[in-house]
Amino acid sequence: MTNRAHKLYNHMKQFNNKTIEQNKRGFGLLEVVVAAGILIMVISGVAVLGKMSVKSSVISLDRVQAYNLAEEGAELVRQIRDTNWLASPNRSWSAGLDISAAPYSLRKNADNSWSLLSYSANDDITLDNKTYKREIFIENPTGDVDSKLSLYNPSLANSNGEILRKIRVAISWEEYGQTSSTEDVTYLTDWKPSF
Numbered sequence: 001m002t003n004r005a006h007k008l009y010n011h012m013k014q015f016n017n018k019t020i021e022q023n024k025r026g027f028g029l030l031e032v033v034v035a036a037g038i039l040i041m042v043i044s045g046v047a048v049l050g051k052m053s054v055k056s057s058v059i060s061l062d063r064v065q066a067y068n069l070a071e072e073g074a075e076l077v078r079q080i081r082d083t084n085w086l087a088s089p090n091r092s093w094s095a096g097l098d099i100s101a102a103p104y105s106l107r108k109n110a111d112n113s114w115s116l117l118s119y120s121a122n123d124d125i126t127l128d129n130k131t132y133k134r135e136i137f138i139e140n141p142t143g144d145v146d147s148k149l150s151l152y153n154p155s156l157a158n159s160n161g162e163i164l165r166k167i168r169v170a171i172s173w174e175e176y177g178q179t180s181s182t183e184d185v186t187y188l189t190d191w192k193p194s195f
Contacts, residue, residue: 045106059175063182065127066171070184073136076106076114078150081188083113093190132173137167141187163190173174 029081049066077141084095096115105123116136125132141164165188 023152024056034193052181055176059180062173062175062180065130066132066173066180066182067126067184069127069132070169070171070182073106073134074167074170077116077136077138077167077169078186080114080189094165097138097188099138099165101138103137103170105134105136108165128172132171135170135172137166137168137170139168141166144178146185164188 015155029181080096081093084091084093103119105119106114107117107123109115119135121133123134125134165186167186168186170181172179174180
């Protein structure tokens with residue numbers, strides 16, 4: 001080996017030994033801080049995503065509960081109409097279903113039948129620690145609905161609620177500091193034939 005090659009070999013050997021010695025010292029403070037920062041960002045991102053997921057599922061559950069309460073309200077009003085037919089042949093199908101701008105609420109009677117009474121805050125419904133306000137409106141169908149129905153049955157046009165009633169069930173509740181609401185609309189008719 002030439003002298004020059006030998007010097008180069010020794011120099012490389014010393015360089016490799018210094019590099020190995022420097023690597024044995026471990027991580028520097030800057031590297032630890034950067035790694036901790038990245039770890040904190042990842043953990044906080046997962047926590048925020050988890051919180052948003054829980055909030056979204058709670059909102060979804062509240063809306064399903066509200067839709068079910070609205071549908072239940074419409075079905076119970078329909079039951080009032082059907083009970084009128086069964087109670088007496090002389091009883092009007094719309095007894096207890098008076099058209100009014102003021103909201104109604106449902107009350108269960110002693111005989112397990114249902115009736116509509118003026119709305120009161122005491123009639124709010126609490127499910128899973130959430131309070132829902134259910135208001136039922138009995139309205140005279142007008143406008144577009146009236147004209148569409150009259151295409152199928154001319155006697156329905158401008159009926160003034162005599163043979164057709166619009167039932168609107170409005171549900172509202174508080175959700176993360178905001179009021180949310182949903183509504184169910186159905187129409188009841190005097191479809192039972194008179195004999």
